[in-house]
Amino acid sequence: MSGTSEGPAPTADLVPPAVTESRADPGDRTVRTACPPPAAQPPAQAAGPARTPAPPPAQAPTPPPVPAPVPAGTRATDPRPPDRHAAPDPHTTAPDPDPAELYRAVFAVAPLAMAAVGRDGVVIAANDAFHALFTRPPAAHGSAPGPGPVGRVAAELVDLVADDRTWHTYQEVLRGRQARLRCGRRLARPDGRTMWAQITVTPLADRSGPGAVLLSVSDVSAHREAQARLRHSRMHDPVTRLPNRTLFFERLAGALEAGAYDGSGTGRIGLCYLDLDGFKAVNDTLGHGIGDRLLAAVAERLTRCAEEAGPTRDTAPLVARLGGDEFALLVEESRGTEQLADLAGTVLRTLQExxxxxxxxxxxxxxxxxxxxxxxxxxxxxxxxAADTTLYWAKADGKARWTLFDPERNAHRMTRQALVSTLRPAVERGEFRLEYQPLVRLDGGELRGVEALVRWEHPQFGTLAPNRFIGLAEEDGSIVQLGRWVLSTACRQARRWQLDHPDTEPVFVSVNVAVRQVWDSDLVADVADILAETGLEPGLLQLELTESAVMGSAGRPLQALQALSDMGVRIAIDDFGTGYSNLAYLSRLPVSVLKLDGSFVRGFRHEGGAHPNPADEVIVETLVQLAHRLGLTVTAECVETAGQAARLRGIGCDTAQGWLYSRPVPPDRIAALLTARTASDG
Known part of the structure; x- marks a missing residue:
């Protein structure tokens, strides 16, 4: 009998009585005799266990037949059954049956297949169940059955020679050095059928030292089949009948290991990770029953794509449902990105119908x-x-498409994640600093104020401008902590300039405020505390909010803006002209300054005497006039040429900022400008 192996699991067990066997005649059935444990004797052959059949041991003479035991209270000559209601007759009580006979009878009729194996590894006795498993049936009707298991090498009968670990443990049990061997085998029976068997080998008691062992074989096929059905159910999706997430990752781990260590293949792996577009709408409108049937239909098409992509079942991609409307096609031994691209294209075309x-x-x-x-x-x-990131790119790029993983694009995403994870600690570590860009009066060129611009001195990525991290800070809420630091630092610096230059008109400082700062913090209280702490006058602080953040403000944001205005703080609308541009609505807001978006100012450039966009000048002129009628001052951003400044001055714009006047500079450069102005005034 041959089989496949499972690993042994030696454990301690009870020791059954020793069993021997003899034959009166080769043609007779085996006569089995059992002895109590103390009387067990080692077989005549004391050689070590063998992996090949050995000659059978010397047979003992056939013992005389033993009469069947007579139950107590029944006469040997009385054929009638005993009356259980009658009192026992002390004169007719039969002696107790011989324990050895009971052992023999139990061993012979036990449903568990058992055999006694000598120290040489040869079967010396077997019960009827063991004979039924290992005796070849007659080749034809009326012919004799094949040879039985007695006299054959036990390890070959139950395939204990399949692996070295099991064989070694079996030898240790035969020598009395191990308490038990237990392992699983898939055995081929003499009649051609196969069975899953649990093999157990335990020593039999022998006072003189290691003796025979008891080999038992239990048919566990039904249990293994139930386990297989349970595993299949646990590893497959009930809706689509595809492998589920658990089985997918099991196969993925195996494929990665095989690809890394098996040099016979390509050593590469590919994955198409897909998500259905529009499936949620089907579920929401038609119900989950229709949605499940749609998923099953999608699974059938994906399976067909995989079968067409692989010439054989073993080389076809694995199709799995990972959950919801997400599927995966795993390509083991991938031949390159072209193969994966072809597969993805086939899937898209298949699902279009x-x-x-x-x-x-x-x-x-x-x-x-x-x-x-x-x-x-x-x-x-x-x-x-990587697959999840690439799937996100495919959706962001317009859906109904496939996208190949791009390491450079992923590096940008990783940078973004790294920035998000270090934003909050960066404030505590003091990695931020402020630079200031001058705000200049257009009609006289004097310095009127400065805009505070934050910079992040990142230890890994260097100096980062606000557009690299302000949006991230707004997303994760760290803008509240960062904004409070910027506000406090800018006010303290403005007050320092005022104290250092008492003879010069003080400059105001303009600080950008995100709308989340208004919602998630008590901005009014923060401003009041900072002004009190630094000693800066409220009129020297200007808070800038974007047009989209201010327009439509109601409730708490509007109340906060009104309270700040009542306090004397200037409120400015940044990037005006890119959003609502609703001047009528502005009249109801506590706003004092409009900052025109730089896109209008860039249209003022002169190239060969021609104006590139005359409409920009008309728009700016109209906005300035309307703002002045509402009592607002206007600041133009991104002024880079003297021609732009001259046109803005002619229109009546109040102040300007841009590279024509200065780039953002450290605080000491602003101090130098103030010193120079003091000298010129003197």
Whole structure:
């Protein structure tokens, strides 16, 4: 009998009685005799266990037949059954049966297949169940059965020679050095059928030292089949019958390991990770029942794509449902990105055809993230993260498409994540600093104020401008902490300039405020505390909010703006002209300054005497006039040429900022400008 192996699991067990066997005649059935444990004797052959059959041991003479035991209270000559209601007759009580006979009878009829094996590894006795498993049936009707198991090498009968670990443990049990061997085998029975068996080998008691062992074989096929059905159910999705997330990751881990260490293949792995576009709408409008049927239909098409992509079942991509409307096609031994791109394109074309579900014609598309790389050095987590990122790109690029993983694009994403994770600690570590850009009066050129611009001195990425991290800070809420630091630092610096230059008209400082600062913090209280702490007058502080943040403000934001204005703080609308541009609404807000977006000012450039966009000048002139009628002052941003400044001055714009006057500079450069102005005034 041959089989496949499972690992042994030696454990301690009870020791059954020793069993021996003899034959009166080769043609007779085996006569089995059992002895109590103390009487067990070692077999005649004392050689070590063998992996090949050995000659059978010397047979003992056939013992005389033993009469069947007579139950107590029954006469040997009385054929009637005993009356259980009658009192026992002390004169007719039969002696107790011989324990050895009971052992023999139990061993012979036990449903568990058992055999006694000598120290040489040869079967010396076996019960009926063991004979039924290992005796070849007659080749034809009326012919004799094949040889039985007695006299054969036990290890070959139950395939204990299949692996070295099991064989070594078996030898240790035979020598009395190990308490038990237990392992599983898939055995081929003499009649051609196969069975899953649990093999157990335990020593039999022998006072003189290591003796025979008891070999038992239990048919566990039904249990193994139930386990297989349970595993299949646990590893497959009930809706689509595809492998589920658990089985997918099991196969992925195996593929990565095989690709890394098996030099016979390509050593590469590929993955198409797809998400259905529009599936949620189907679920929400038609119900989950229709949605499940749609998923099953999608699974059938994906399976067909995989079968067409692989010439054999073993080389076809694995199709799995990872959850919801997410599917994956795993390509083991990938031949490169071209193969993955062809597969993704086939999937998209296959899913384009509408689905007929319950009398309804449904259409869905898919976004697919494609990743292909070497298996060596790749982890399942890393591969799935790359696939998930690429799937996100496919959706962001317009859906119904596939996108290949781009390391450079991913590096930008990783940089973004690194910035987000270090934003909050960066404030505490003092990694931020402020630079100031002058705000200049257009009609006289004097310095009127400065705008505070934050810079991040990142230890890994160097100096970062606000557009690299302010949006991230607004997303994760760290803008509140960062904004409070900027406000405090700018006010303290403005007060320092005022104290250092008492003879010069003080300059105001303009600080950008995100709308989340108004919602998530008590901005009014923060401003009041900072002004009191630094000693800066409220009129020397200007807070800038974007047009989209201010327009439509109601409730708490509007109340906060009104309270700040009542306090004397100037409120400015930044980047005006790019959003609502509703001057009528502005009249109801506590706003005192408009900052025109730089896109209008850039239209003022002169190239060969021609104006590139005359409409820009008309728009700016109209905005300035309307703002002045509302009592607002106007600041133009991004002024880079003297011609632009001259036109803005002619229109009546109040102040300007831009590279024509100065780039953002450190605080000491502003101090130098103030010193120079003091000298010129003197």
């Amino acid at each position: 509408p689905f007929d579900i319950a009398g309804q014609r449904l259409s869905v598309s898919a976004s697919i993230g494609v990743v292909e790389r070497r298996a060596d050095g790749t982890t399942a987590t890393g591969l799935m993260q």
